[in-house]
Amino acid sequence: DAKTTQPPSMDCAEGRAANLPCNHSTISGNEYVYWYRQIHSQGPQYIIHGLKNNETNEMASLIITEDRKSSTLILPHATLRDTAVYYCIVRVLKGRGGADGLTFGKGTHLIIQP
C-alpha cells in the first residue's frame, strides 16, 4: 500500500469547515483513499473512502486531486466532538475472501477550538 503523509496537528474554530490534507504521491491506479478517525478512548471510526471522484456522505466530503497524488477531507461545520486523530489510509481492494487489515500512519490530531 502507498505511503501517506499528513500534518501532525491542526486547529479549527468551532462552526468552521475543517480541511485535512493528505499526500499520497505514490498511489497506484487500483488503490483507494480511506479516512478514519479516533476520538480519545474510543476505537477508530470509518468516515469515507474514494477512488478518484469526489465523495460526500453525512459526515464529510472527500476531495481527490485529478492526479490522485493528494486528497482533502472536509468536515463542513466542525464541532467540539470532532476533536480526534484523523487517519488517511491508502489500500488496494481485494476480492471476496481477501480481507486484509488497515495500515495506520501517525495521522493528524485535529483540535476544534470553542
Place this chain on the structure above:
Amino acid sequence: DTEVTQTPKHLVMGMTNKKSLKCEQHMGHRAMYWYKQKAKKPPELMFVYSYEKLSINESVPSRFSPECPNSSLLNLHLHALQPEDSALYLCASSQDLGFGQPQHFGDGTRLSIL
C-alpha cells in the same frame, strides 16, 4: 455505542496468568480483526480472520493465540505476557465481499501486565 462489543473493557493480569479477550458482532460480517495500540501510537494489525479461518498473522508472538469459534465471535487468548504487551487491544469486523467495505471497531480492551 459501537456495534462491535469487546469484553472486558479493562484487564490487569500478571505475567503468569492466562486470560482471554472477547469480541462479538451481529452485523453478519465475515471478516474479523485484532489490532494492538500502544499509548500515543496508531493501531497495528495483529490478526485477520476471513470466513472463520485465520488468513493473516502479522508475526505475532505465540503468547497471543486468536480463535474464531463462529462468525460472530472472536477471542484472543493470552498467556505468559510481558510488561511491554500492555496496550489497548482493538477488535474490528467488516464484510468480506471484495468491495472495500469499511471496518467497524470496538472500543477496545485496555490491558495492563504487572
